Each structure stands twice: as structure tokens, then as C-alpha cells.
Amino acid sequence: MFISFYRAAKFSFQDIIRNVWLSVVTIIILMLALFSVNLLLVAQVIGRAAVDTVRDKIDVSLYLKSDSAESDILALRAQISGLDNVREVSYISKQQALDDFQTKYKNNPDIIDALRELDSNPLSPSLIILPQDVNRYDSLIANLNKISNPIIESRNFDDHKLMLEKINAITERVSQAGFIMSLLFIFITLLVLYNTVRVAIYTHRAEIGIMRLVGGSNWFIRSPFMISSIIYTLIGLILTTVAFYIFLSLLQPYLETFFMNYDFNIINYFKQNFIQFFVLEFIGTAIINMLASLVAVRKYSNV
Amino acid sequence: MITLDNVSKIYQPNIKALDRVSLSIKPGEFVSLVGQSGTGKTTLVRCLIGEERPTIGKIKIGDWDITSIGKNEIPYLRRQVAVIFQDFKLLPKKTLFENVAFALEVAGRPTSKIKSIVPQVMKIVGLGSKLYRYPHEVSGGEQQRAAIARALVYQPKILLADEPTGNLDSINAKEIVDLLRKINEFGTTVVLVTHNRDIVNQLKRRVITLHDGRVISDQAVGKYIL
Numbered sequence: 102m103f104i105s106f107y108r109a110a111k112f113s114f115q116d117i118i119r120n121v122w123l124s125v126v127t128i129i130i131l132m133l134a135l136f137s138v139n140l141l142l143v144a145q146v147i148g149r150a151a152v153d154t155v156r157d158k159i160d161v162s163l164y165l166k167s168d169s170a171e172s173d174i175l176a177l178r179a180q181i182s183g184l185d186n187v188r189e190v191s192y193i194s195k196q197q198a199l200d201d202f203q204t205k206y207k208n209n210p211d212i213i214d215a216l217r218e219l220d221s222n223p224l225s226p227s228l229i230i231l232p233q234d235v236n237r238y239d240s241l242i243a244n245l246n247k248i249s250n251p252i253i254e255s256r257n258f259d260d261h262k263l264m265l266e267k268i269n270a271i272t273e274r275v276s277q278a279g280f281i282m283s284l285l286f287i288f289i290t291l292l293v294l295y296n297t298v299r300v301a302i303y304t305h306r307a308e309i310g311i312m313r314l315v316g317g318s319n320w321f322i323r324s325p326f327m328i329s330s331i332i333y334t335l336i337g338l339i340l341t342t343v344a345f346y347i348f349l350s351l352l353q354p355y356l357e358t359f360f361m362n363y364d365f366n367i368i369n370y371f372k373q374n375f376i377q378f379f380v381l382e383f384i385g386t387a388i389i390n391m392l393a394s395l396v397a398v399r400k401y402s403n404v
Numbered sequence: 405m406i407t408l409d410n411v412s413k414i415y416q417p418n419i420k421a422l423d424r425v426s427l428s429i430k431p432g433e434f435v436s437l438v439g440q441s442g443t444g445k446t447t448l449v450r451c452l453i454g455e456e457r458p459t460i461g462k463i464k465i466g467d468w469d470i471t472s473i474g475k476n477e478i479p480y481l482r483r484q485v486a487v488i489f490q491d492f493k494l495l496p497k498k499t500l501f502e503n504v505a506f507a508l509e510v511a512g513r514p515t516s517k518i519k520s521i522v523p524q525v526m527k528i529v530g531l532g533s534k535l536y537r538y539p540h541e542v543s544g545g546e547q548q549r550a551a552i553a554r555a556l557v558y559q560p561k562i563l564l565a566d567e568p569t570g571n572l573d574s575i576n577a578k579e580i581v582d583l584l585r586k587i588n589e590f591g592t593t594v595v596l597v598t599h600n601r602d603i604v605n606q607l608k609r610r611v612i613t614l615h616d617g618r619v620i621s622d623q624a625v626g627k628y629i630l
Binding site: 105310 | 475476478479480481482483486487493495506507509510511512513514515554555558
């Protein structure tokens with residue numbers, strides 16, 4: 102059994118080397134397919150990270166009347182904390198709001214000067230509410246709207262959800278486009294590999310005929326082509342992994358700018374999930390390639 | 405024992421390559437199967453190696469009914485029933501040694517066995533000194549000897565020779581027939597398919613004559629009668 106496998110592997114290597122240009126083209130097409138699948142995965146990872154970034158920043162502000170008593174504010178804060186889907190309620194006092202405002206606009210002398218012109222602190226105290234689950238943002242807004250408290254001056258329910266939906270929609274569209282692209286490349290890979298096996302069989306038709314003549318089993322005749330498809334997969338995957346690592350290294354600086362103040366490193370993500378990436382892609386691609394080879398071999402190896 | 409029982413092979417639309425052929429060949433016999441071109445000799449050979457299935461009838465080799473043989477069994481049949489052809493069917497990019505070894509390689513025989521068996525068989529067929537020549541470096545007769553060596557490495561019970569001298573001059577043809585006779589003396593059943601009158605007449609062995617797919621003559625010590 103081992104000897105037969107060794108010989109089948111030997112015939113397979115001979116075939117790859119004898120048809121070197123066909124092998125190169127097959128591997129390149131395979132690389133394109135794998136690269137597009139990896140791109141799709143990265144687009145999803147980046148999209149998810151972008152959505153998470155936005156989610157962390159989504160909050161709801163309740164502006165309170167300037168003369169509200171501290172005890173009333175704390176009571177309201179406690180009431181809101183008890184609501185469903187509330188992760189955290191922060192209280193921003195008048196003074197803190199002023200400090201934050203000054204810090205924010207410290208480089209804008211016009212605004213700072215205008216603020217000085219005023220006799221008193223014009224800012225209101227507020228409660229900043231962070232939702233537990235952004236997807237249930239609507240129900241939180243509805244609950245907050247139900248609260249009727251005289252100290253509430255205004256409610257800033259910016260439509261963060263719209264922004265979130267937009268990001269989700271973009272991520273989804275990128276994923277869909279990537280998915281279609283990947284399917285296309287996988288289909289092309291199937292055709293190319295099918296054709297590669299056909300050409301290999303044509304090149305080896307004399308050998309196949311003689312193998313049959315002298316009692317070679319179907320397994321022995323077909324297995325070199327199956328082994329070739331696994332070798333193509335392995336070489337294609339290794340080269341794609343190297344190329345993709347280089348691509349991610351070039352992409353990372355741009356992502357760092359985009360995800361400023363947010364811990365996101367695509368290379369680390371790639372490294373951490375490398376085994377899953379490699380093994381799953383290898384298994385998936387090997388199965389697809391072997392299927393294409395099997396169909397071609399069954400159809401054309403009856404020389 | 406090879407037994408053909410009422411074997412017919414009909415190709416579409418209605419071409420009868422073999423028509424109700426019944427015969428038996430005993431172990432160790434040397435039989436010449438003769439007839440003009442297109443009389444069904446090669447079809448019969450193809451049926452005997454499982455390349456074709458008879459439309460009607462049964463073919464048995466010993467107790468083995470090869471008419472209902474499964475695809476997986478064909479390799480084992482081919483190791484029992486070896487065949488050589490007019491065009492030698494050698495691989496041009498392999499040496500004679502490699503060509504003969506190839507048959508054992510595909511059967512999964514160990515390399516050490518291959519290295520010991522192949523030179524012995526090559527010596528028997530008279531190619532002991534030309535192991536590492538390529539087919540284009542030797543004569544047609546020597547190429548056919550290499551093909552015979554390849555057929556013999558499994559020590560088959562039956563050797564089918566389908567027009568083995570068709571591409572050879574008379575001297576080489578005689579040498580090949582002598583070699584087949586020698587192989588037969590070692591106990592292998594030889595079925596020689598030919599339309600070479602001189603060879604058949606010199607052999608003075610059993611001759612089965614086919615005409616239009618039918619056996620028209622079967623003589624224990626026969627002559628070419630067509």
C-alpha cells in the first residue's frame with residue numbers, strides 16, 4: 102500500500118514537472134481564488150470591527166434643567182439604571198460639562214472667548230446612557246421617552262441607529278461582493294483544474310493505456326491525478342498565505358489610522374487565527390479540487 | 405482452460421464481430437488463431453482480456469466467468485492473461501528495464517523484487533545486455549521481446565499475442581515465434597493471433613480459423629487454410 106502510494110506520488114510529481122506551465126497557471130488561478138476568499142474574510146473582520154467601534158460610541162443623552170437638585174438627578178439616574186437594556190448611566194454635572202467643553206475647544210479661542218463673555222455656566226447637567234445591546238436601541242429610546250420628570254430639559258436621541266445600519270449595510274454589501282467574487286474564482290478554479298487534469302491525462306494517455314494493459318488498478322491509475330490536485334492546493338495555499346501576509350502588512354497602517362484609539366490589528370488577527378484559516382481553507386480547497394479532478398479522471402482516464 | 409461458449413459480439417447497428425464462437429483451449433496449449441483482417445480475431449482477444457464484453461455467450465478462464473467480471477477484477481485478470489501487440493506499446497521515454505519494471509510497479513511489487521525479477525526475465529527473452537537501452541535504440545524484434553518480457557513478469561497462465569510479428573521482418577518474426585514457443589514449453593498457454601501463413605504452417609500446432617466472426621476450422625495440427 103505504502104509502495105503504491107509512493108509510486109503514485111512519484112508519477113504525480115513527474116506530471117507536475119512535465120507540465121510545468123500548466124501547473125503554474127493552475128496554481129496562480131488557485132491563488133486568486135484563495136486570495137479573494139481571504140479578502141472576503143478580512144472585509145468581514147474589518148466591517149465587524151468598525152461596527153463594534155461605532156457601537157462603543159453610541160450613547161443617549163438626557164439634558165437636565167440647570168437648577169435641578171442633585172438628589173432629583175441621582176433619583177432619575179437610579180430610575181434609568183433600572184430600565185431594561187441599560188449598561189451604564191453617567192452623570193455629567195454642570196461644572197464637568199463646562200470642563201469637558203473647554204478641553205474640547207481649547208484650541209478654538211473664539212469659542213473660549215465667547216464662553217468667557219457669559220456671566221454664568223450656560224451648560225446643563227446631563228445623564229449619558231449607554232445601551233446594553235445596540236440592536237435594541239429603539240426599545241431603550243421608547244422607555245426613556247416614557248419617563249416624565251420635570252427636571253428633564255431635553256432629550257438628545259441622535260439617530261445613531263441609522264449610522265449603525267449604514268455600516269452594517271456597507272459591510273454586508275462588501276461581503277456579498279466578496280462572496281460573488283469568491284464563487285466566481287472558485288468556479289474558474291474548478292474549470293481550470295478540470296482542464297489541467299484533462300491535459301495531464303492526454304499527456305499520459307500512453308502510460309495510462311499501458312497501466313491498464315499490464316493490470317494497473319483504477320485506484321493506481323487515478324491516484325496520481327488526485328495527489329496532483331492536493332499538491333496544487335498545498336502550494337497555492339502556502340503562496341497565498343505569504344502573499345496575503347504581505348498584503349495585510351501593507352494594509353495595517355491604513356487600518357491604524359482608520360481605527361484610531363481602538364485596539365485593532367489585522368495582522369494579529371491573522372496570526373491568532375492562522376491555523377483555522379490554513380486548515381479550513383486547505384480542507385475546503387482540497388475537497389473542491391479533488392472533486393474536479395475526480396470528475397475529470399473518471400471521464401477521461403478510460404484510455 | 406479457456407472456454408468460449410456460444411460467444412457473439414455485435415456492434416451497433418448490426419455488425420457481428422463474433423458469431424456464436426464456441427471453443428476451448430487446454431492449459432499449456434499453443435494455439436494459432438488465424439483469419440483475414442476483420443474476421444474478429446482482435447475482438448476475441450479483447451474479450452479475453454476483459455476489454456470488451458460479449459453480447460451473448462460466456463467466456464471462462466478456469467472456473468472464472470470473465471463475462472460478468474467487475475471493473476475492479478479486470479486488473480487481476482490482466483495479470484493472469486497477458487497480452488502483446490503488433491505495435492509493442494512500450495513507453496518511449498523509459499528504458500527497456502523501466503518499461504518492464506513499470507508493469508510490476510503498477511501492481512505494487514516491492515522495488516527489491518523488481519530489481520531481481522526484471523533482469524532475469526530480460527535475460528530469458530534475450531535482452532540481458534540491453535537493459536538500459538531506450539526503445540528507439542533497439543530493433544523492432546527487440547522491442548517486441550521487451551513487450552514479451554513485460555507480459556511475462558507476472559508469470560501469467562495465458563499469453564495472448566495479437567499479431568506480434570506484424571511489424572517485423574521474417575528473421576525477427578521467426579525469433580519472436582521461437583521465443584513464444586519457448587515460453588509455451590515453460591507451461592504458459594499461448595494464443596497466437598496472426599495472418600502470417602508461413603509462421604502458422606511452420607509451427608505445426610493447433611490452428612483455429614475464423615471467418616466472418618465464426619470458427620470455420622479447428623485442427624489439432626493445422627495449416628493456414630484461407
